[in-house]
Amino acid sequence: MDVRVALTYTTPKGTQTSFSSEAMPAAKALLLAEDLEKTGRAAQLTFFDNYDGRWTFKQLKKQLDIIQTEPHGMTVYFDGGFERDSKKSGLGCVIYYEQNGKSWRLRQNALVEELETNNEAEYAALHLGIRELLLLEVHHQPVIFAGDSQVVIKQLQGEWPCYETELNKWADRIEDDLHRSGIDPVYDLKSRQHNQEADWLAAQALKGVDITSMREL
Structure with missing residues (x-):
């Protein structure tokens, strides 16, 4: 904070x-x-x-x-995958954080069918991570959001314009949620190699495998 x-x-x-x-x-x-x-x-x-x-x-x-005593020191990794033929999207997010002197990892994925592009899936994956933060009651602190989508990271950083209507809706939804919770976002563009965990979760979602887990590290 x-x-x-x-x-x-x-x-x-x-x-x-x-x-x-x-x-x-x-x-x-x-x-x-x-x-x-x-x-x-x-x-x-x-x-x-x-x-x-x-x-x-x-x-x-x-x-x-x-x-x-609350979750803090948060880093959220996110990734979205999109199948053009089936119009299905796999979303994955991994959250690392500290609480009560211990380190934790939360994994979550989701399969959705209403999206139209891979960029939408990437935005939706980030929003999935934010929803998990809100469930953890994270508020009024900085959070690192790490992903390999240049479009999402650069647009939310304000470095790239966003002309697509649907992507603008996702960006507005994300910024509204962050503002209401007092979360101060720090966006970190990663290579695909350094985002493999979230990518794997998104791929599992596309295969119909639901994953929800939390463990102490």
Whole structure:
């Protein structure tokens, strides 16, 4: 979870101004804010997350304590496969995360029949991963989304335009879900070689093999 620190600063002679920092990890922001408070010259300390949510010092500290007992340190691998002849799509996602000092892996796949292109399947696979995050009640923290689809990654990063109506709908759906949950996405383009687990899950879905699993690593 990254935040900006906003505060009012007063010099010993009474000159006053307001400051706002760049975004930084919440733990670092709390340390800096605590040090500034010790000077006796900083007031109205407020923290803002990437969605302009407002946090007090106590609220943010409590949130970080809560995060340690909830799923955090999330990385979501996703992949989608599309069969042109059957019009079936296989979706796969793998989620790695930490909780209560332990490492976990969640696997999920799905077979869908209403999509029209491979790019749609890739978007749907990412959305499947986000749905699993919401089921885990992940919120207000950064999440890495890793996939081998240049179209999905580049479009969601804003580097490539999106002209296709259906892909725009998927992008809007994804961004709405992320915004509502306070998830700050970090998109990571992988080679197919480094996305084999999600690719395998998507392939199994196309074969009619349902996979849902969670295990401690």
